[in-house]
Amino acid sequence: MINYRIAVKDDKKSIFSGHIKLGGSSPSGESIGFTNYYMEKDGEPFIGICGEFHYSRYDERCWEDEIIKIKMGGVNIVATYIFWNLHEEVEGVFEWGGNKDLRRFIELCGKHGVYAIIRIGPFDHGEIRNGGLPDWLFGRPFEVRSNDEGYLAYARRLYNEIGKQVQGLLYKEGGPVIGTQIENEHNHSSAQWGMTVGINNMWLNGGSDGNAHMMKLKEMALEAGIDTPIYTCTGWGGATTPVPDMLPLWGGYAYWPWIYYEEDRFAGVKEHPATPEYIFRDKHNNDIPKSYNFEPFYAPEDYPYACCEMGGGMVQFYKYRFKVPYKSVPAMTVMKVAEGCNLPGYYMYHGGTNPKGTVNPYTNDLATPKLSYDFSAPIGEFGQVRESYKRTKLQHYFLTTFQKTFALTKTILPGDTSRMDPYDVDTLRYAIRSHEGSGYLFLNNFQDHVDNRELSGFNVSIDLPDETITLPNEGDLTLASESFAMLPYNFDLGGIKLKYATTQLVTKIEVGEETYYFFVTPRGMRPEYAIESAGLTRVEVDHGIVDRQEAVTYIRVEELKESLIRLQLDDGKGIMIYTMTDESSLDFWKVHLLGRERIVFTGANLLMSGNEIKLESTDEENVSLRVFPDFDSPLGEISGASLVGQSTDGLFASYELRAPRRDISFTLEKVKNERAVLAFASGSLDGVKEALLRIDYSGDIGYAFIDGELISDNFCNGTTWEIGLKRFEERLLDKGMYVYVSPIRKGTVVNSNTTMAGWNESAKELIADIGSVSAVPVYEIVIRA
Numbered sequence: 001m002i003n004y005r006i007a008v009k010d011d012k013k014s015i016f017s018g019h020i021k022l023g024g025s026s027p028s029g030e031s032i033g034f035t036n037y038y039m040e041k042d043g044e045p046f047i048g049i050c051g052e053f054h055y056s057r058y059d060e061r062c063w064e065d066e067i068i069k070i071k072m073g074g075v076n077i078v079a080t081y082i083f084w085n086l087h088e089e090v091e092g093v094f095e096w097g098g099n100k101d102l103r104r105f106i107e108l109c110g111k112h113g114v115y116a117i118i119r120i121g122p123f124d125h126g127e128i129r130n131g132g133l134p135d136w137l138f139g140r141p142f143e144v145r146s147n148d149e150g151y152l153a154y155a156r157r158l159y160n161e162i163g164k165q166v167q168g169l170l171y172k173e174g175g176p177v178i179g180t181q182i183e184n185e186h187n188h189s190s191a192q193w194g195m196t197v198g199i200n201n202m203w204l205n206g207g208s209d210g211n212a213h214m215m216k217l218k219e220m221a222l223e224a225g226i227d228t229p230i231y232t233c234t235g236w237g238g239a240t241t242p243v244p245d246m247l248p249l250w251g252g253y254a255y256w257p258w259i260y261y262e263e264d265r266f267a268g269v270k271e272h273p274a275t276p277e278y279i280f281r282d283k284h285n286n287d288i289p290k291s292y293n294f295e296p297f298y299a300p301e302d303y304p305y306a307c308c309e310m311g312g313g314m315v316q317f318y319k320y321r322f323k324v325p326y327k328s329v330p331a332m333t334v335m336k337v338a339e340g341c342n343l344p345g346y347y348m349y350h351g352g353t354n355p356k357g358t359v360n361p362y363t364n365d366l367a368t369p370k371l372s373y374d375f376s377a378p379i380g381e382f383g384q385v386r387e388s389y390k391r392t393k394l395q396h397y398f399l400t401t402f403q404k405t406f407a408l409t410k411t412i413l414p415g416d417t418s419r420m421d422p423y424d425v426d427t428l429r430y431a432i433r434s435h436e437g438s439g440y441l442f443l444n445n446f447q448d449h450v451d452n453r454e455l456s457g458f459n460v461s462i463d464l465p466d467e468t469i470t471l472p473n474e475g476d477l478t479l480a481s482e483s484f485a486m487l488p489y490n491f492d493l494g495g496i497k498l499k500y501a502t503t504q505l506v507t508k509i510e511v512g513e514e515t516y517y518f519f520v521t522p523r524g525m526r527p528e529y530a531i532e533s534a535g536l537t538r539v540e541v542d543h544g545i546v547d548r549q550e551a552v553t554y555i556r557v558e559e560l561k562e563s564l565i566r567l568q569l570d571d572g573k574g575i576m577i578y579t580m581t582d583e584s585s586l587d588f589w590k591v592h593l594l595g596r597e598r599i600v601f602t603g604a605n606l607l608m609s610g611n612e613i614k615l616e617s618t619d620e621e622n623v624s625l626r627v628f629p630d631f632d633s634p635l636g637e638i639s640g641a642s643l644v645g646q647s648t649d650g651l652f653a654s655y656e657l658r659a660p661r662r663d664i665s666f667t668l669e670k671v672k673n674e675r676a677v678l679a680f681a682s683g684s685l686d687g688v689k690e691a692l693l694r695i696d697y698s699g700d701i702g703y704a705f706i707d708g709e710l711i712s713d714n715f716c717n718g719t720t721w722e723i724g725l726k727r728f729e730e731r732l733l734d735k736g737m738y739v740y741v742s743p744i745r746k747g748t749v750v751n752s753n754t755t756m757a758g759w760n761e762s763a764k765e766l767i768a769d770i771g772s773v774s775a776v777p778v779y780e781i782v783i784r785a
Helices: 060-072 102-111 149-166 210-223 328-338 387-401 726-735
Strands: 002-007 031-034 039-041 044-046 050-053 077-081 115-119 177-181 230-234 247-252 306-311 345-350 410-412 429-435 438-444 455-464 467-471 477-479 484-493 496-501 504-511 514-520 528-532 536-541 544-548 552-557 563-569 574-580 588-593 596-601 605-609 612-618 622-628 637-639 642-649 652-658 667-672 675-679 690-698 701-706 709-715 721-724 737-742 744-746 749-751 760-762 765-767 769-784
Touching (some): 002 429, 060 102, 060 605, 077 177, 149 210, 210 230, 247 328, 306 328, 328 429, 467 496, 484 504, 504 596, 528 536, 536 552, 552 563, 690 737
Parallel strands (some): 050 077, 230 247, 247 306
Antiparallel strands (some): 410 429, 429 438, 438 484, 455 477, 484 496, 536 563, 544 552, 588 596, 612 769, 622 652, 637 769, 667 675
């Protein structure tokens, strides 16, 4: 057996405030501020969970439900780009209607208790044409992204227009807008001008005038009335970071499609390398001033390590058709949080579709699909919920439930990790966050672009100043391939000490005189709890065994079983530990409903607003709802389904609901292997919230048209192409749909050997075929409790 050790000699942080020029108050008296280590709300540690969602890339009719869905995922801040070229495509003509209605989007965030950060550019990138700058700036005699007054005059006009849209919605006015990002990757990243030829024939200026330019933009934002408690900038890659006036935000991606651009430094790249993103670092330590993807121009301990672009997926580039493993996203969360991040932020958290322009119909970056910006995000282009959403949700519950103590913990590494090889997947990767002798052991067994395998036959010893804790006390640990964990040690479990658990803490709720803690067993691990025996009167466990020893009581729960442990303390207090399996945890939700916190298990997407419950179920008309504690009265009015069963299952009241079965019928006529025509009869999309068309195909690019207009596209990578149909319903029923797959061309030859302007392409082999095509309903069940 391999014993890994980590020594905790000093876990105290030097926490101070007053040096960061950020913060503010709302009319209600709520305040936001910063220490050097975390964000504060009303003077207490606050862990913001930020998720990127671009209003302009989503159907405005669906914004509200999607914002609720984001909130239900445990996100409490929505960040959004304001793309200049979408709002002022024609010079002097600003558009703020429809899916460009920034004001309404922010109002909906406020309605549902979610803060907002607006990323006002002028340059954004965001894989959009010109990085968000309008085409008409190309023909101007000045340098963009600089303090050239010609450029600043146009940027000032943009800021003034944004300022008008957000007035009354700012935090100081009682609104949700707490933050403003100035520029993006200034002096680090650029984008190609869409006016030029090819993918990278000519690039925008990457940024001039450094801090002076960033501070000038902030000054202009304030003059325009964009006055928020927080101003941020992106920090990686040597980007301009004017501290203490702006908070630098960081991130990291494991999938790098940009390395396939036709640049000299990437010439000959054939395979994507394994990135060092999944090796633990310490990003808040003056003794380690620089590390992988983190080279700040300030002492790390002077400012919080916060993120805005943890890879929630990645956009498809033409030359790199990756399949993002959804487990890569929660694994990234484990890494960044372990490294000291107390403000995680995802890009993207919710995917979308690029809107069409009037001057330029297709406004996406030239290397990406014309329309799709799905990003393989936790929530997809048409509102699909992915495994990454379900797993990060559990992590968000943990971070926000225990934020006041967790934010104080300090990162501790087992040694120098800078020389670790990302291709070494046989050695356990681990780190600690600790405070005053208690904390969390972080384990990771996920690595991108490498075949991961199960790790077994090991344990971990934590050497504290006055004791050593070994997980587990007897036997060994196993961590499944692509698995990860945050395991507590010396945790205060409602008045009794949990010495360690080989399960991951999720959240807690109070029910009467009892406190219920919810844990999940990481894949491959045997669930075990070690609890100090002193003060423990009685122990009972479902599906497990109790080993009561003088100093410590060990409780071992059966694997692949949900279990309840009942602890009775000397003072009469009851502590309950509910252990979920990895599989059952994906159906776990924590909600506030009818005046109290409740736990819900359901495989449907759960959307809560006031006393209204919405359940979205994809291709499954039978929906179960397990609730604890139960409602005090019957469910109430139900629409979209019938209540067909009700029972009690241990702690939980179970409700069985059934929606009327809907089959999305259509006819398909294959014109050729790569061309098909679909027709939908009147009423075929009735009675469903959404209908997802699923297309399996081979070839290069998939295109879907209605009456000659492109409505969806997809770079083929071997996964199923999905299209949400409801937003196109009227036109779809009238005109039908045409699907075309452009072929992969092997042995291509372009012949221009002619005296006239003739060019001809020929290929030895063309690969394109439309395979199976199906459509599945997304049911919506509404319960007004």
